[in-house]
Amino acid sequence: MTTVDRASPVPIYHQLKSLIRERIELGIWRPGDRIPTEHELCDLYGISRAPVRQALTELAQEGLVTRRPGLGTFVHADALSATLPEVSIRAMGSDPYWPPVLDYIGRIWNVEHPRQRIAFNVESVAYDGFYRQLNAAVGRGTAPDVAIVDCVHVAELAKTGYVYAIDEVNSWLDPQRQAELYPAFAAANSYDGRLYALPFRADVSLLWYRQDWFAQEGIAPPRDWDDLRHVAEHFSKPAVKASYGLEAPLAFPGGRAGGESTVYSLMPFVWSAGSDVFQDDVVVLDGPGTRRALAFLRDLVAQGGLSLPDVTFFQWSTAPWMFAKGKVAMSLGGSYETDIIMDASGWTREEFMARVGCVAPPAAPGGAPVSAVGGTSHVVLRQSKHPGLVLDVLRIAADPDAVGGLFRSRFQNSPFSAFNAFLSSEAEPVLTQVSRLITSGRARPSIPEYALVSRQLQAMFEAAVVGTLPVDEAARRTAEFISVVTERRYVRT
Numbered sequence: 365m366t367t368v369d370r371a372s373p374v375p376i377y378h379q380l381k382s383l384i385r386e387r388i389e390l391g392i393w394r395p396g397d398r399i400p401t402e403h404e405l406c407d408l409y410g411i412s413r414a415p416v417r418q419a420l421t422e423l424a425q426e427g428l429v430t431r432r433p434g435l436g437t438f439v440h441a442d443a444l445s446a447t448l449p450e451v452s453i454r455a456m457g458s459d460p461y462w463p464p465v466l467d468y469i470g471r472i473w474n475v476e477h478p479r480q481r482i483a484f485n486v487e488s489v490a491y492d493g494f495y496r497q498l499n500a501a502v503g504r505g506t507a508p509d510v511a512i513v514d515c516v517h518v519a520e521l522a523k524t525g526y527v528y529a530i531d532e533v534n535s536w537l538d539p540q541r542q543a544e545l546y547p548a549f550a551a552a553n554s555y556d557g558r559l560y561a562l563p564f565r566a567d568v569s570l571l572w573y574r575q576d577w578f579a580q581e582g583i584a585p586p587r588d589w590d591d592l593r594h595v596a597e598h599f600s601k602p603a604v605k606a607s608y609g610l611e612a613p614l615a616f617p618g619g620r621a622g623g624e625s626t627v628y629s630l631m632p633f634v635w636s637a638g639s640d641v642f643q644d645d646v647v648v649l650d651g652p653g654t655r656r657a658l659a660f661l662r663d664l665v666a667q668g669g670l671s672l673p674d675v676t677f678f679q680w681s682t683a684p685w686m687f688a689k690g691k692v693a694m695s696l697g698g699s700y701e702t703d704i705i706m707d708a709s710g711w712t713r714e715e716f717m718a719r720v721g722c723v724a725p726p727a728a729p730g731g732a733p734v735s736a737v738g739g740t741s742h743v744v745l746r747q748s749k750h751p752g753l754v755l756d757v758l759r760i761a762a763d764p765d766a767v768g769g770l771f772r773s774r775f776q777n778s779p780f781s782a783f784n785a786f787l788s789s790e791a792e793p794v795l796t797q798v799s800r801l802i803t804s805g806r807a808r809p810s811i812p813e814y815a816l817v818s819r820q821l822q823a824m825f826e827a828a829v830v831g832t833l834p835v836d837e838a839a840r841r842t843a844e845f846i847s848v849v850t851e852r853r854y855v856r857t
Contacts, residue, residue, distance in 0.1 A: 367409065367532065368380060368383075368409045368410070368411055369746065375415070376411055376415040377414075377415035377416070377418040377419045377422075378419070380405065380409060380411070380415060380416060380419040381419040381422055381423060382749060383409075384399065384419065384420075384423060384428075384429075385423065385428060386750060386752050386753060387399075387752070388428055388429075388439055388443055389480055389753070390480070390752060390753060390756060393439050394439060395439050395440065395441045395442070395443055396438060396439060396441060397438065397439045398435075398436045398437065398438050399429065399436075399437050399438070399439065401436055401437070402416045402417060402420070420437055424437075427440055427442065427443065428440055428443045429443070450481045450482065450483055451480070451481070451482045451483075451750055451753060452482075452483055452484075452485050453470075453482055453483070453484050453485065453509045453510065453750070453753075453754055453757065454485050454487070454508040454509045454510075455484055455485065455486045455487070455508055455509065455510045455511070455512060456486075456487045456489060456494075456497070456498060456501070456508040456510075456511050456512065457486065457487075457488065457489070457494075457511065457512030457513075458488065458489050458490060458491040458494040458512070459512055459740055460488065461565070461703070461740075461774070461776070462486070462512050462565075462740065463484075463486045463488070465564075465761065465767075465770065466484040466486060467484060468767070468770055469484075469757060469758070469760045469761055469766075469767070470482055470483060470484050470757070472760050472766055473757050473760060480753075482753070482757055487508065494513075495517065498511055498526075502526050502745070502747065505747065506747075507526070507745040507746075507747040507748075508745060508748075509744065509745060509748035509749070509750060509751075509754050510742050510743065510744050510745065510748070510754055510758065511527075511742070511743050511745060512740055512741075512742055513561065513740070513741055513742075513743055514624070514738065514739075514740065514741075515549070515552040515553050515561065515563060515738055515739055515740070515741045515807075516552070516624065516738065516808055516810075516814050516815075516818070517814070517815070518552070518553050518554075518555065518560050518561045518741060518743065518810065519554075519555040519560075519810045519811050519812045519814060520812045520813075520814065520815065521560070521743055522555035522556075522558075522560040522812070523555065523812040525746070526743075526745060526746060527560055527561075527743040527744060527745055527746065528560070528743075528744045528745075528746060528751055529558040529559065529560050530558075530559045530560065530561075530562065530755070531558065531559070533744065533751045533752055533755050541762060541763075541780065541782075544780040544781045544782045545563070545779060545780055545781075546566070546737070546779055546780075546781060546802055546803070546805070548737040548802070548805045548806060548807045549563045549566065549737060549739070549779035549807070551807045551810055552737065552738065552739075552741075552807035552808070552810055553741050553810075554810060555810065555812070560743060561741035561742060561743045562741060562742045562743075562755070562758055562759075562761070562762065563739055563740075563741045563779040564739070564740060564741065564742065564758075564761045564762065564778070564779070565700075565739040565740035565776055565777070565778075565779075566737065566739045566776075566777040566778055566779040566798075566802055567698050567699045567700040567737070567738050567739045567777070567798075568698065568699050568735040568736065568737050568738075568798055568801040568802055568805050569628050569629055569631075569632055569696070569697070569698050569725055569735045569736040569738075570696075570697070570698065570699060570722045570723065570724060570725065570735060570798070570801060571585070571586070571592075571694055571695070571696055571722065571723050571724070571725055571726065572684070572687050572694065572695045572696075572697060572701070572705070572720060572721075572722050573585050573693060573694045573720075573721050573722070573723070574687075574690075574693050574694075574719060574720065574721075575718075575719065575720060575721035576718065576719045577608060577693055578595075578693075578721070581598065581599075581604070583595055583598060585721060585723045586694075586723070586726045587723070587726060587727065587733065588726050588727045588728065588729050588730075588731070588733075589633075589660050589726055589727070589728055589729055590729055591726060592614075592664075592694075592726040593663075593664075593667075593670065595613065595693075595694070596613040596614050596664070596670040596671070596694070597613075597670065598613075599613035599693045599694075600612070600613050600669045600670055608690065608693065609690060609691075610690075610691060610692060610693060611672065611686070611691045611692065612669055612670070612671055612672045612691075612692055613669075613670055613671070613692060613693050613694060614664065614670060614671040614672075614692055614693070614694045614695070614696070615671065615672055615675065615678070615682070615683040615686045615687060615691075615692040615694075615695045615696070616629050616630070616671065616675055616678070616683050616695065616696035616697070617629055617630075617675065617678045617679070617680055617682065617683055617696075617697070618630075618661070618665070618675030618676045618678060618825060618826060618829045618830075619675070619676030619677070619678075619822060619823075619825060619826030619829065619830075620676075620819070620822045620823055620826055621676065621677050621678060621679055622678050622679060622680050622682075622822070623679075623680055623818075623822065624680070624818055624822075625680035625697065625698070626680075626821075626822045626825055626826075627736075627808065627818050627821045627822060627825075628698055628736050628738060628808075629683075629696040629697055629698065629725070629736075630657075630661065630696070630825050631736055631808065631821070632724070632725035632727075632733075632734050632735055632736055632806075633657040633660065633661060633725065633726075633728070634649075634653055634654050634657045635653075635734045635806060636657075636725070636726075636727035636728045636731040636732060636733060636734055637652075637653030637654070637656045637657045637728035637731055638651070638652070638653035638728070638731065639651040639652070639653030639654040639657070639857075641809055641817065641821070641846065642809055642811075642852070645852055645853075646852060646853050646854070646855050647843050647846050647847045647850070647852050647853065647854040647855065648843075648855055648857050649839060649842060649843040649846060650839045650840045650842075650843035650844075650854070650855075650856045650857065651839075651856070651857035652857070653728070654839045655835050655836055655839050656728065657728070658824070658825070658828035658835040658838060658839060659828075659835045660728075661825065661828060661829055662828050662829055662831060662835065665829050665830075666831070672686075672692075675829060676826045676829055676830050681701075681704055683695045683696065683697055684697050684701035684704045684705050684708070685704060685708045687705060688704065688705040688706075688707075688708035688709040688711075689708060689709070696725060698736075698738070699722070699777065699794075699798045700738075700739075702716075702775040702776075702794070703775070705720065706775075713775075716794075717792075717793055717794065720794065721793070721794075721797075722794055722797055722798070723797070724801050724804075732804075733804075734804060734805065734806050735801040735802075735804070735805045735806070736805065736806060736807075736808060737802060737805035737806065737807055738807075738808070739779060742758055742761075762778075762780060764778060764780060764782045764783045764785070764786060768783055768786040769786070771783065771786075772786060772787070772792060772795065775794065775795065776795075777795055777798050777799055777802065779802070783799070784796075784799050787799060811850065813849055813850045816846075816849040816850070817846050817849065817850065820842050820845045820846050820849070821842065823842070824838050824839065824841075824842035840856070843856070
């Protein structure tokens with residue numbers, strides 16, 4: 365249940381009135397039910413009796429409740445006899461994928477709840493300015509009901525106090541559904557041990573490869589760095605390169621221009637080599653695994669044509685675009701790039717599945733392949749007038765029975781394992797492979813300072829790839845900077 369916010373400019377009685385109305389509209393309190401007494405409401409919300417009386421009086425005047433002296437307050441018999449006004453749920457996001465999904469969810473809700481119809485009103489914002497505009501809206505008191513965010517920003521939003529923890533509003537996940545949420549996505553959407561966002565779209569970092577070309581050349585996709593170097597050397601042979609019209613064997617975002625995609629694509633190299641950014645709240649990035657990974661990435665660019673020399677200038681969409689255009693045989697990126705590849709190539713769904721394969725980012729020799737997990741999540745803003753209703757509507761997107769077909773048609777995966785029952789390895793080979801990678805995937809650090817950490821990691825990869833710093837110094841400087849911006853201890857391992 366939501367709480368009354370004493371710091372809000374909205375009068376306490378009006379907040380309580382909205383909470384009671386919402387529970388009636390959602391059917392939690394049905395016609396004839398007795399609602400909590402004035403004394404119980406005072407205790408429940410920690411407020412005085414005056415605003416409780418005012419809220420109940422106005423609800424009685426509006427015909428939603430009936431007050432019976434000596435017996436209590438009851439939901440009026442005709443409270444839900446008429447269709448309630450359509451509720452507009454305001455959403456803000458930068459992902460063009462989501463408005464059609466929200467419309468789909470809204471249609472399902474309206475069919476199942478004909479007397480409590482909703483409509484999503486989505487404000488699309490450019491990604492670069494999204495969080496600035498969201499902060500501004502909160503400051504003006506005009507925040508949306510729900511924001512569609514990258515899960516790496518959930519902890520930051522949670523710390524600001526802008527958004528609800530899910531259990532503050534209701535227990536939206538039953539035990540079975542909660543058990544189906546992959547652990548990496550639970551971690552990525554939590555802060556201080558509480559879930560603050562509803563993860564709906566699941567993505568993983570991976571290596572795209574042209575499986576039709578690989579089959580023609582008799583080459584298997586790479587599993588480790590040695591394989592990757594061997595495959596890149598094969599596709600860099602003049603005759604092979606010319607036959608496919610390649611500019612280089614491999615592309616990837618390699619610096620600050622690629623933004624978060626650089627970290628998403630390249631951190632698996634650090635992880636598989638045995639290093640990480642944090643361990644037990646200590647900065648441990650400056651370790652042998654990091655230095656080993658940076659040296660390997662530098663070699664890919666420096667070693668004559670295995671990768672393009674200008675990867676540090678690549679935007680987040682450059683590598684998948686080059687892959688789609690047949691300019692490279694492999695591309696490090698994420699499963700979210702499916703739309704870019706299909707749009708840029710002009711391939712049909714069948715052509716895409718026949719030509720494109722994906723595997724986990726190649727691991728350090730002797731290490732286990734690991735993917736970074738990420739995706740789109742929904743956070744409910746504290747300024748929402750209908751937080752309970754918003755969560756009830758959005759829970760539809762966590763139900764594979766409701767959205768499984770839509771997700772499959774759009775080449776998207778769910779963070780819930782039950783979605784796997786809808787997949788066929790023959791009909792959806794890419795989705796099936798992505799689901800396998802999700803199982804062993806790893807979340808990036810779920811901390812409020814992540815945006816600052818990410819910028820330091822981007823700069824580290826860029827410095828290592830272009831050789832502006834020795835790999836040892838790049839790792840050390842980055843670890844020291846991260847220690848400062850996160851106020852965590854730094855240890856060289």
